[in-house]
Amino acid sequence: MSNPQQLRYSKEHEWLSAADDGVSTVGITEHAANALGDVVYVQLPEVGDTVTAGETCGELESTKSVSDLYSPVSGEVVEANQDVVDDPSLVNSAPFEGGWLFKVRVSEEPKDLLSADEYTEFSGN
Amino acid sequence: MSNPRLTALDALHRSLGATMTDFAGWDMPLRYGSERDEHNAVRTKAGLFDLSHMGEITVTGPQAADFLDFSLVGNIGGVAVGRARYTMICQEDGGILDDLIVYRLGDTEYMVVANAGNAQIVLDALTDRAEGFDAEVRDDRDAYALIAVQGPESPGILKSLTDADLDGLKYYAGLPGTVAGVPALIARTGYTGEDGFELFVEPQYAEKLWQALTEAGAPVGLVPAGLSCRDTLRLEAGMPLYGHELTTALTPFDAGLGRVVKFEKTTNDGRFVGREALEAAADRAESSPPRKLVGLIAEGRRVPRAGFPVVADGKVIGEVTSGAPSPTLGKPIAIAYVDAAHAAPGASGVGVDIRGAHEPYEVVALPFYKRQK
Numbered sequence: 411m412s413n414p415q416q417l418r419y420s421k422e423h424e425w426l427s428a429a430d431d432g433v434s435t436v437g438i439t440e441h442a443a444n445a446l447g448d449v450v451y452v453q454l455p456e457v458g459d460t461v462t463a464g465e466t467c468g469e470l471e472s473t474k475s476v477s478d479l480y481s482p483v484s485g486e487v488v489e490a491n492q493d494v495v496d497d498p499s500l501v502n503s504a505p506f507e508g509g510w511l512f513k514v515r516v517s518e519e520p521k522d523l524l525s526a527d528e529y530t531e532f533s534g535n
Numbered sequence: 536m537s538n539p540r541l542t543a544l545d546a547l548h549r550s551l552g553a554t555m556t557d558f559a560g561w562d563m564p565l566r567y568g569s570e571r572d573e574h575n576a577v578r579t580k581a582g583l584f585d586l587s588h589m590g591e592i593t594v595t596g597p598q599a600a601d602f603l604d605f606s607l608v609g610n611i612g613g614v615a616v617g618r619a620r621y622t623m624i625c626q627e628d629g630g631i632l633d634d635l636i637v638y639r640l641g642d643t644e645y646m647v648v649a650n651a652g653n654a655q656i657v658l659d660a661l662t663d664r665a666e667g668f669d670a671e672v673r674d675d676r677d678a679y680a681l682i683a684v685q686g687p688e689s690p691g692i693l694k695s696l697t698d699a700d701l702d703g704l705k706y707y708a709g710l711p712g713t714v715a716g717v718p719a720l721i722a723r724t725g726y727t728g729e730d731g732f733e734l735f736v737e738p739q740y741a742e743k744l745w746q747a748l749t750e751a752g753a754p755v756g757l758v759p760a761g762l763s764c765r766d767t768l769r770l771e772a773g774m775p776l777y778g779h780e781l782t783t784a785l786t787p788f789d790a791g792l793g794r795v796v797k798f799e800k801t802t803n804d805g806r807f808v809g810r811e812a813l814e815a816a817a818d819r820a821e822s823s824p825p826r827k828l829v830g831l832i833a834e835g836r837r838v839p840r841a842g843f844p845v846v847a848d849g850k851v852i853g854e855v856t857s858g859a860p861s862p863t864l865g866k867p868i869a870i871a872y873v874d875a876a877h878a879a880p881g882a883s884g885v886g887v888d889i890r891g892a893h894e895p896y897e898v899v900a901l902p903f904y905k906r907q908k
Contacts (some may be wrong), residue, residue, distance in 0.1 A: 444554075446570075447554075447565075447570055447763060448569055448570055450602065450836065450838065450860040450867075451836045451838060451860075452868075453839055465570045470838075472839050473570050473571070473763055473767065473859055473860055474763060474859075476840070476890075502569070
């Protein structure tokens with residue numbers, strides 16, 4: 411498993427892309443997806459919702475459990491990934507690509523996001 | 536917290552990359568890859584399970600049958616040699632201590648298989664109840680590793696490794712034999728809703744047997760399978776799980792399993808532990824039907840979990856005991872106790888309260904899945 415170098419990571423196991431025109435993409439890491447098991451249901455924030463860094467903004471349901479989805483940044487949601495709502499297994503099969511969760515116009519970014527190397531060390535893989 | 540116990544196959548699970556989990560004090564494989572793929576492999580091909588955490592207790596002696604008739608609710612003396620029976624051990628007050636499978640290995644020899652989490656409780660209860668009987672209760676938990684091969688391809692896989700007469704081995708029967716050169720008790724039992732076998736062997740042979748089954752099964756799609764898919768398989772098959780559908784707070788009659796209680800025993804003048812309470816429970820169930828165990832199928836995609844309230848007309852009418860996404864049905868399913876008035880298949884207006892949202896559910900009879908024979 412390798413964590414893409416160009417992304418940044420939260421300690422709640424979300425990844426965040428570099429802001430493009432102020433908009434970043436959010437997903438969960440492969441480490442988190444593996445820990446959850448097969449994801450069967452995804453509830454995402456809606457377009458127009460305001461999310462706050464470190465706070466719950468949705469949920470991920472797997473065979474055995476339900477987990478809160480936290481936002482790694484604050485801002486306004488501009489897009490939710492309908493593909494992953496329709497096929498939650500994308501979170502497992504392509505966590506850094508087709509399994510992205512939502513896009514957010516970033517208003518504030520916490521200072522403690524991790525680099526890929528820092529996250530690899532933090533998560534153990 | 537003490538260290539979890541390891542099965543004889545622990546190193547093998549780790550070499551296969553299993554995600555391990557603590558289960559009843561044992562470190563057990565939860566899944567090796569995708570639990571959904573493992574589930575589907577067992578339904579369509581075959582899966583290989585390490586069930587060494589199950590608790591084996593051997594009962595021997597001239598009065599072994601009388602003793603088990605007294606200690607358990609079933610008619611154990613009536614089990615033929617080589618056959619097995621699903622039964623329960625109850626408290627004096629009728630509450631279920633555990634559900635068990637009892638194999639009759641000989642005229643005066645039985646093996647009782649208890650759930651991992653209850654093995655000590657069952658062992659203690661049997662030891663207490665043996666007083667006055669010419670029977671010996673032996674803790675054989677460390678004497679066996681247990682490997683299960685389950686799924687439609689399992690008879691073919693096993694046949695390639697044994698001379699034992701598998702065609703003559705009926706469901707719920709067991710015979711001693713040799714599999715891949717390993718002495719084993721070969722039982723046609725399981726907890727998946729599929730045809731399959733459970734192989735009780737000395738722990739020293741477990742790895743050899745696992746490898747032989749893996750090789751023999753590879754061409755027909757056998758995969759190692761963990762506890763996660765075991766739970767969804769048994770849930771689809773409508774099989775109760777101790778701690779969920781069965782507890783000390785329920786008698787077999789409250790759990791809809793009154794049929795396992797046999798009052799017409801000929802041994803011990805008909806006496807057995809819990810008899811009076813169970814007779815009362817049977818009368819109660821007759822006069823005012825208790826909550827009934829039913830199946831629920833979700834219309835949406837949110838998954839009901841154990842403990843979630845079942846609701847209708849704004850009132851709580853029951854409780855989910857087990858729930859999971861069903862790989863076979865492609866929808867979330869649950870087993871729940873619901874008031875008799877709402878228990879009929881197709882009952883209208885039934886929902887599950889999932890974190891505050893009332894999700895609609897269809898009431899169905901159990902099981903959700905039955906294999907084609």
